[in-house]
Every structure is written in structure tokens, then in C-alpha cells.
Amino acid sequence: MQYSTKPIYLLLLIILLISAFSCVNYFLSNKIEGLTKNKYLQTSNSLKNQIKEAIFNKKNSTFNVALALSEDNNFKKFLKNEKVPYPSLNVVSEKIKKYSNFKNLWIHLIDKNGISKYRSWTKEKNDNVSTIRKELPTLLKNPKVVSIISVGIFDITFKNIVPIYDGNQFLGLVEVITKMNSIAEEFKEKGIDLIILADKKFKNQIKKPFTKDFIGDYYVANLDAKSELKKTVKENIDEFLSIKDYKLIDNHIATTFTLKNEKESNIGYFIIFKQKKEIDLNDIYEFDKFIKFIGILLTLVVIAIFSSIHFYNKSKYTTELEKNVKRRTQELNELTKKYHQIFEGSKAIKIIYDPITLNIIDINASAINFYGYKRADFINLKANDISMSTVDKQKKEFINILENRQNVFISKNILSNGEIKDVEIYASAIQIDKKTFVYSIIRDITDELKEKNEFNKKQKLFYQQAKMASMGEMLENIAHQWRQPLSTITTAASGAKIKKEFGDLDDEFFYDSVDLIIRAATYLSQTIDDFRDFFKQSKNKENFKLSTLINTSIKLANIKNTDIEIVTVYEDCEILGYKNELIQVFLNIFSNAKDILNTTKSVNKLIKIEIEKTNNNITFSILDNAGGIKESDIEKVFEPYFTTKHKSQGTGIGLYMSEQIITKHFGGEINVQNINFLYKDKEYFGANFKIKIPISLNS
Structure with missing residues (x-):
């Protein structure tokens, strides 16, 4: 006899379940939203700190190069007016570029009188730069190490000036200048995209821009900045420059680090983009699962209470349930038989592949008849054994199938007798025992192609x-x-x-x-x-x-x-x-x-x-x-x-x-x-x- 629940108890159960799910859902959605915002904020702060650290490291690295060059004997001899071949100074600059990460590094050598003796980026020399560089007269009188970030006529640069001494004799200054572009390249390798901008007040000052790229009045200091991101920034640049915490844009999280000089005046901006999928939200997902587990547990408790009220009818209901289980099992077995009949008995050629190993997992009788192999031999083959495509091409095709980018292919297949057939393949991903395979239906189009050629x-x-x-x-x-x-x-x-x-x-x-x-x-x-x-x-x-x-x-x-x-x-x-x-x-x-x-x-x-x-x-x-x-x-x-x-x-x-x-x-x-x-x-x-x-x- 089928067990029947009284309407009053059924209604009570429904009300309790709806109330429990509503409470859990409300609490969970608010908590998840708060945790996600906090995660994005942490990511934003981390990105800013990484930029700050990268600037610090670049500044120190530039200083170390300048310090090392100040001890170079060639530079000292050159400043003492001894006959040092001019090209040997260029060799120093080229070696630094070749054997270090400084691909855009400039060296400037100034004697104790403020006369420019060597510039690595030009042959121009012997001009008095102390008259146009307001910081030089002070440094020539009281030599000391100076490390600054500034905007010149070319770019935003790191400048490090170090005095050169021969014993106690002051000979002059070496100035090493590097750019911001290497920072952008470093972050690109981490999957983080940067757009480095000089403040718009420097637009007229940058007369010979290194990148020749501007967004409005803002000079773009890094090469190869992604065009789609530059377009997004250009549409509302003021909003990007004023980001306090973070901004979500399509698939990215964006934040901005403001670059200041020693007087705390804005000289540039690092607009940072990171794909949201790269942000680890596993702890939030785990929390979500935990709360859902509590909700499910609560539901089970409610169901258990309801079941206890009607325990006296359970034996009859269990008997009926066992009958239903047997009936459902029989139905499932029938469905399994029908599946094998559909797959095995189909006139269409069907093959199941492992997309990772390219192994053939299963075939039907039509595939055996078409290719001419015995079943045992067929199962030992790989996809590239019956196709004229290369292994790399087949792997790419399987990736396209798994990602649902392409599902129909034209290929040339080889039969067991060596005959080559043109085939059209319809393929899709299927799940078997929680593992993904490629299910393909193959159609012989050799005669169709011949007819097409005739046409x-x-x-x-x-x-x-x-x-x-x-x-x-x-x-x-x-x-x-x-x-x-x-x-x-x-x-x-x-x-x-x-x-x-x-x-x-x-x-x-x-x-x-x-x-x-x-x-x-x-x-x-x-x-x-x-x-x-x-x-x-x-x-x-x-x-x-x-x-x-x-x-x-x-x-x-x-x-x-x-x-x-x-x-x-x-x-x-x-x-x-x-x-x-x-x-x-x-x-x-x-x-x-x-x-x-x-x-x-x-x-x-x-x-x-x-x-x-x-x-x-x-x-x-x-x-x-x-x-x-x-x-x-x-x-x-x-x-x-x-x-x-x-x-x-x-x-x-x-x-x-x-x-x-x-x-x-x-x-x-x-x-x-x-x-x-x-x-x-x-x-x-x-x-x-x-x-x-x-x-x-x-x-």
C-alpha cells in the first residue's frame, strides 16, 4: 500500500523548508558579496604594493648600475682627459644592455665643470649642461648621490647621479637613466597589464616621446600597451585616474597607482588591469559550500523531524519503496540496453576518443565495417592512426571540441587496406564516469566530393x-x-x-x-x-x-x-x-x-x-x-x-x-x-x- 502524507503535515514541511532556504540564501548572498568585495580590495592593494615594490627595485637597480659605473677606470681616465678611445665607453653601455634587463638604459658623463663629455644616446658632447640643469650647480659644488623619478623631453625616467672620484679628487658625475617600460614587461609576464601615463601637465614638455603614444593629453610610457585597454581608458580617463579602491570592467579588475615626485606632486599613473579569473576565490567558494552544507543539513533535520512524526507508517512505505527501487533499477537497465543498441546498432560510424591520450575508447559495428579493423585491433589504435592529420593538429581539434569552438571537421581517413577516404566528422564532448571524452559521428563524403568536382x-x-x-x-x-x-x-x-x-x-x-x-x-x-x-x-x-x-x-x-x-x-x-x-x-x-x-x-x-x-x-x-x-x-x-x-x-x-x-x-x-x-x-x-x-x- 502506497504511503500517503496528511496534507497538514505536508504543508508544515513545505513552510519550514521554504523558511530555512530563504534565511540561508539571504545570509549567504550578503556574506558572499562582502567577501568578494574584500577579496577584490585585497587584490587591488596587492597590485599597488607590487607596483610600488617594482618601482623601488628599478630605482635601486638603476642606482647600482650608476654606482658601478662611477668606479669604472675607463670613465675616470676619460674625465682626466687621458686618451681613452671614445668607442670603449659605448662598449660599456652596450654590454649593460646585452647582459642585463636594462634594454633602454642611457649613460651621461659630466665633468667637474658641468661639461657633458659623453652621452650614450647621441654623439653630441662638450656642451655646458650646468646652465640648463638647475640641480647640477649644487651637485658640482657638493657632490652627492641623487636618485629621482622625473619627466623629461623623452619619457618618464629613473635618474641616478653618482659622483666619480679618483682617490680624493672629484672628477665629475655619471648619470644613469632608465625607463618604465621594463616594469610593464615584468608585469605582463605575470599576466598583469599596465598602462603607464605621464601627467597631462607634461604634454608640451615631452617633445621627443619614446613611444609616440598619447591618450588625450596623457603620454603612454610603456610600449605594446594593449589597444583594447587603451580604448577603454580613453573613454573615461578621469574616472580611471581617480580610482580609490578598484573598478570592475568586463573580465578585468582595474586599479590605479599614482606616481609622485619628491615634492609629493603627481607626475604619472600606473593603471593596472588583472583578469578576474586569475583572482583566487576558492576560500569564498569553500565558504559558500559550507553554508550550503549547513542549509542542506538543516533541511535534512526538518525532514527527519517530519519523518519521525509518521514513523509508524514507515515499514509499509519502506516495502513500497523497495518495490519502486527494483522497478527503477529495471528501467535503468532497460535504458542502458537501449543506449548500447543506439550506439552499437546505429548505421552511422561512431567513435569515442580520449582527448588527452588520443586513444580510441569505443567504436560501433559500422566503424569496424568502414575502417576494416577487428574490434581488438581498433581499440589499440590512436586517433592519428586512422587520420592523415598530424598529432598536434588533432590535439588542437579536440581542444576546440571540448571548448565548443568547432564541432564539424573535414578530414582524410585511412582504412586498414590503405585506401584514403574523405570524411565529415561531427564531434562533441560527453561525460562518462566523471571523465570527459570526445564522441564523434563520421560520414563518408568521398563520392560527394567527386560529384562536387564534376559539378x-x-x-x-x-x-x-x-x-x-x-x-x-x-x-x-x-x-x-x-x-x-x-x-x-x-x-x-x-x-x-x-x-x-x-x-x-x-x-x-x-x-x-x-x-x-x-x-x-x-x-x-x-x-x-x-x-x-x-x-x-x-x-x-x-x-x-x-x-x-x-x-x-x-x-x-x-x-x-x-x-x-x-x-x-x-x-x-x-x-x-x-x-x-x-x-x-x-x-x-x-x-x-x-x-x-x-x-x-x-x-x-x-x-x-x-x-x-x-x-x-x-x-x-x-x-x-x-x-x-x-x-x-x-x-x-x-x-x-x-x-x-x-x-x-x-x-x-x-x-x-x-x-x-x-x-x-x-x-x-x-x-x-x-x-x-x-x-x-x-x-x-x-x-x-x-x-x-x-x-x-x-x-
Whole structure:
């Protein structure tokens, strides 16, 4: 008999559970929020302390270099005016850069009179720097060690000045200058990003900026500062510079350390970014688990109290529960059997991999049949044993699968007999016994790829046929365009010959005839160049103007020598793409319009070309007033071998190839519809071919 709880006790249990969970949740959420804020505050303070320590270390390191150089005999000899080779001083500077972390270190040598004797960054020397460096006169009179951070004409720098003595004789000063960039590089290795800024009051002072980088009026002192972080800071720089504790930005925690000089005046800022995922919140999570455990324990206590009230019915309920457990166990066994049937009995090829070792963990019968291995042999293989991909590539693919970045792959697999098959792999991560594996379904696409290659060959054949059809039309157009200039040449030559025979050939007539022949021959040559350029095979993209495209297409279609009026409405611009293929498209459309207009009795025959540029695309509208296309034919015009012309006039592949060129080669769109349109306040009706392509195929 099924155990039944009385409604009053059930209601009491629900109220107690809801109350307990509400109390625990309220306490937990507030406590977790407080702990998290405290953790972020601790992180912020730690980051500031790390910056402070890094500045201290850099300052000390620079001082140690300056101190060591003050004892260098070459420097002492140089200041005593002994003949020390000048390049030997440069060797000291270069060795420091080569064998230490000081990659941007400057050395300045000043004699006891304030004269600059050596600068490692320039050959300029022998100028009196004590007149422009206000701290030098005092140091020359009372030599002492000085260590400061300042902003100069180049950068924010650490400056360490140390006196040079030979015994008790004061010879001069050595000044060692280093930059902040090494601090940024040091922190980058720790996964912490810095943007080091000089205060905006130094904008005009920094005349030769080392990094050449500014955010507004603030000079950026570290190279390779992340551009996305600089953009974030630039959007609200005042807010970043005034961060007291910390600021949460997307996936980062940000804080700011203010750099001050010896007078406690602000000279720069370290804006520090650290990814939130790098902050250890395990103690907070452990606390969260502990409180939830208490909540669960409290819930169990409430349930235990409720169960005790009804203990007298427990024996009957336990019996029924055992029956339910047996039934559920049986159901689970059935589900397990069904899973094995789905996996093992599937006709699809299925393989389970270990993404770490690349071992094959399990396969189904279809995989055994496809690859030709025995099950025992198959299980001993690795993923790279059946794939032509390298081990590194396969590991990267498994990482992409586990992180759900890519789940479909095309690969070449090797069968047991050495045959290579093209396969398409659908893969995803699955959990088995708390361990993650890669579950893949494999499909043989070898025949599909062959069919695709065959289709591509047919496409090339279609394209060649279209070119051949165009060539026939071009030859006819060439013949038509050559009649007039050939007639001109013949007439001029004949006239000159007759006058010569009668002795009546004067110089004026002779030169006029020769000029006429030259102009006609030049026209013929230009016509040949136009048609030759059109038939050039070019797979390279090129820049060309709209005007060149339209004028060449009209000339090749030989429309200007007809009674058809051509109207163009566009603003000239450049296109990057395949010029000859686009001319082929327009030539097909113009030729079709010319042919249909030549069969009409319209008084005003018209082809109107409208071009509109929007964003990164350009749209062509080619309209004619030939009465449009039959509604029964308009859906078929882009089908291969469909034509409304006589078989002797058309092949039916011109518009099909035009559609293939626009969609496949330009990634664009082409369509046609019958419309009414206005020109000079008169309404016309005809076909409108609309083409939309990108202005640049690189966009």
C-alpha cells in the first residue's frame, strides 16, 4: 500500500523548508558579496604594493648600475682627459644592455665643470649642461648621490647621479637613466597589464616621446600597451585616474597607482588591469559550500523531524519503496540496453576518443565495417592512426571540441587496406564516469566530393561556352565597327592614287589623306585592343573605374552605332574585383536588350543604366523599354540553356553564367523584374536587371 502524507503535515514541511532556504540564501548572498568585495580590495592593494615594490627595485637597480659605473677606470681616465678611445665607453653601455634587463638604459658623463663629455644616446658632447640643469650647480659644488623619478623631453625616467672620484679628487658625475617600460614587461609576464601615463601637465614638455603614444593629453610610457585597454581608458580617463579602491570592467579588475615626485606632486599613473579569473576565490567558494552544507543539513533535520512524526507508517512505505527501487533499477537497465543498441546498432560510424591520450575508447559495428579493423585491433589504435592529420593538429581539434569552438571537421581517413577516404566528422564532448571524452559521428563524403568536382568542371565548361558565344558576337561587332574606318582608308588611298596618276596630287591633299588613313588605322587598332583585353584570362582582382566598366561594355556590345539611346545615371568610383568577368555580365545583358529592342517598333528605343553606392555595396539597375519578359519565362531566364531567341541566335547560357559570376565570384545578387519607369516625364515599360555586389572583394 502506497504511503500517503496528511496534507497538514505536508504543508508544515513545505513552510519550514521554504523558511530555512530563504534565511540561508539571504545570509549567504550578503556574506558572499562582502567577501568578494574584500577579496577584490585585497587584490587591488596587492597590485599597488607590487607596483610600488617594482618601482623601488628599478630605482635601486638603476642606482647600482650608476654606482658601478662611477668606479669604472675607463670613465675616470676619460674625465682626466687621458686618451681613452671614445668607442670603449659605448662598449660599456652596450654590454649593460646585452647582459642585463636594462634594454633602454642611457649613460651621461659630466665633468667637474658641468661639461657633458659623453652621452650614450647621441654623439653630441662638450656642451655646458650646468646652465640648463638647475640641480647640477649644487651637485658640482657638493657632490652627492641623487636618485629621482622625473619627466623629461623623452619619457618618464629613473635618474641616478653618482659622483666619480679618483682617490680624493672629484672628477665629475655619471648619470644613469632608465625607463618604465621594463616594469610593464615584468608585469605582463605575470599576466598583469599596465598602462603607464605621464601627467597631462607634461604634454608640451615631452617633445621627443619614446613611444609616440598619447591618450588625450596623457603620454603612454610603456610600449605594446594593449589597444583594447587603451580604448577603454580613453573613454573615461578621469574616472580611471581617480580610482580609490578598484573598478570592475568586463573580465578585468582595474586599479590605479599614482606616481609622485619628491615634492609629493603627481607626475604619472600606473593603471593596472588583472583578469578576474586569475583572482583566487576558492576560500569564498569553500565558504559558500559550507553554508550550503549547513542549509542542506538543516533541511535534512526538518525532514527527519517530519519523518519521525509518521514513523509508524514507515515499514509499509519502506516495502513500497523497495518495490519502486527494483522497478527503477529495471528501467535503468532497460535504458542502458537501449543506449548500447543506439550506439552499437546505429548505421552511422561512431567513435569515442580520449582527448588527452588520443586513444580510441569505443567504436560501433559500422566503424569496424568502414575502417576494416577487428574490434581488438581498433581499440589499440590512436586517433592519428586512422587520420592523415598530424598529432598536434588533432590535439588542437579536440581542444576546440571540448571548448565548443568547432564541432564539424573535414578530414582524410585511412582504412586498414590503405585506401584514403574523405570524411565529415561531427564531434562533441560527453561525460562518462566523471571523465570527459570526445564522441564523434563520421560520414563518408568521398563520392560527394567527386560529384562536387564534376559539378565544378561542368561550371567551367558552361563558362567556356559562354565565352565562345560572346566571341561570336564580338566578331560580328568587330566586322560592323570596322566597315566605316576601312571604307575611309580605301577612299583616301584611292583618291590619292588617282590624283597621283593625273599629276594633280598636291601636298595638302596628300597629307590630309595620310592623316585620315592614320586616324582610321588608330581606331582599328584601339578596337582590337578593346576586344583583346576582354578575352584575356585573369584570375587576379584589379581596381577599375565604373566609367571604364560601362563604356567598355557598351562599346563591345556595339550599341552606340544603333538607334538605341543610352542613358547613364551614376557617380564614378573605383571597384576592386574581376573586371573582365563583370564586363561579360554587362555585355550579356546589353546584347540581350539590343537584340529585343531591334525587333520592336518603338520610336524611342532606350537602355537606362542607374548605379547607386550604399555603404560597402554598389547596385546596378539596367532597364530597357522593350516591353518586358513574359511572366511565364521570367523565372527561367537564369536557368542553363533557356532562351527565347532562335537557336541560331542564342545558346541560353549567357544569363546563367552571368548569375554564376555575380553570386559565386562576387558574392552578390542578380534578379530581373518587369517595371514601369519614367524618363523625360514619359512612362516606359520593360525589364529591369538589378545587380548588387561589394565595392571591394577584400571587404
